[in-house]
Amino acid sequence: MNELNSRQLAESILSNTTYKNSLEETERLAEQISFLENVGLSELNKILANNSKGSLRNFRDFIAEHNFGTDLVKHNGLTTVIEYEPNRFNRPPDFVSEKGGVSFYVQMKALSSGExxxxxxxxxxxxxxxxxxxxxxxxxxxxxxxxxxxxxxxxxxxxxxxxxxxxxxxxxxxxxxxxxxxxxxxxxxxxxxxxxxxxxxxxxxxxxxxxxxxxxxxxxxLRMIELTGEVEAQIKNSLVKAIGAFEWNSNISHINLIAMEADRYDDTDISEALFGTSVHIKSSSFHGVRRDPNGFFGDTKHIQKVCGVIALRRNDSTLISSYRKTLFINPNYESIVDTIGNFVDIDEVITYTQLP
Structure with missing residues (x-):
């Protein structure tokens, strides 16, 4: 796709959104469209164009896939083939790839809205x-x-x-x-x-x-808000929906991951949703913090399905942006953090024992 066609497609996509007036966003999107077209992920451009006329929230979900797919390709290089929703699966994960003898499956998920x-x-x-x-x-x-x-x-x-x-x-x-x-x-x-x-x-x-x-x-x-309890429930509900893309359990050779935009959520909210509510305990034999077994990873239906959850936060305040990535690693899979980092450029890792 040449530069003119990329620009026209970007203008067409943004024409139905509140970003239609932004020259900067148009240029950024056109550049990303051209990049993905050239590396064989034109399907991401098509799916974005086909969903640009819906609500702004749904449009942002597809922009997130567009941004994250770009990050994956830039991290892995052109020698690693990355597929978007390959049709050989009954319910295909969003991104599928094989690298170093390991299969990676990444499902993108938007966080559900609360009351x-x-x-x-x-x-x-x-x-x-x-x-x-x-x-x-x-x-x-x-x-x-x-x-x-x-x-x-x-x-x-x-x-x-x-x-x-x-x-x-x-x-x-x-x-x-x-x-x-x-x-x-x-x-x-x-x-x-x-x-x-x-x-x-x-x-x-x-x-x-x-x-x-x-x-x-x-x-x-106007000010930062605290919604303890409701936020954790939103995150867990979203993740439960996401794991439906994985019809197989994770292991060291087949790594299932969930990625979600988390600009509006802090690490504490996500940590409590995944690992369980932190409980401060003081007794004669123990003084410290333990986890309540109510986290997403503590559920027997989930613990073998997902190796980790990646929180994506924009590096720029713009619509088209790369992401800073925080990996919340399932306690059962802490040994493969480096393997995950070989495929996804992880900036920070948070484990079960850490309190952000």
């Missing part, structure tokens, strides 16, 4: 609908407090309408508005915990596209 995520999605969609009623041709990003409600949304929309024309591009503004000499004071007070706003909004000028209405491009969280 909180579903509530946030509904708020996002409602916000998007209300903002599109405002005739103001710019993009807007909004970070929400954990207790942001539909009443807050009504008041936020009213304030935005009232202050249209006074907002500067790429400047953060807090809601409710603070009476300050300059906007930077608001950010300082927020970081110090002196104010607890309901939302932070930022306006962006379109580079290429002509907009007629205010367009929401992203929502996020």
């Amino acid at each position: 909180r995520d579903n509530r946030r999605v509904k708020l996002h969609n409602k916000l998007k609908q209300e903002l599109q009623k405002i005739n103001y041709g710019k993009f807007i990003s909004i970070d929400l407090a954990e207790d942001f409600s539909e009443l807050d949304m009504t008041n936020l929309i009213a304030e935005i309408r009232e202050k249209l024309g006074t907002y500067k591009d790429n400047q953060d503004y807090f809601f409710p508005a603070e009476e300050l000499d300059d906007a930077s004071q608001g950010e300082q007070q927020f970081l110090l915990g002196l104010i607890e706003p309901k939302a932070r909004i930022t306006f962006h000028q379109p580079n290429m596209q002509v907009l007629s209405n205010l367009t929401l491009v992203s929502t996020g969280d």
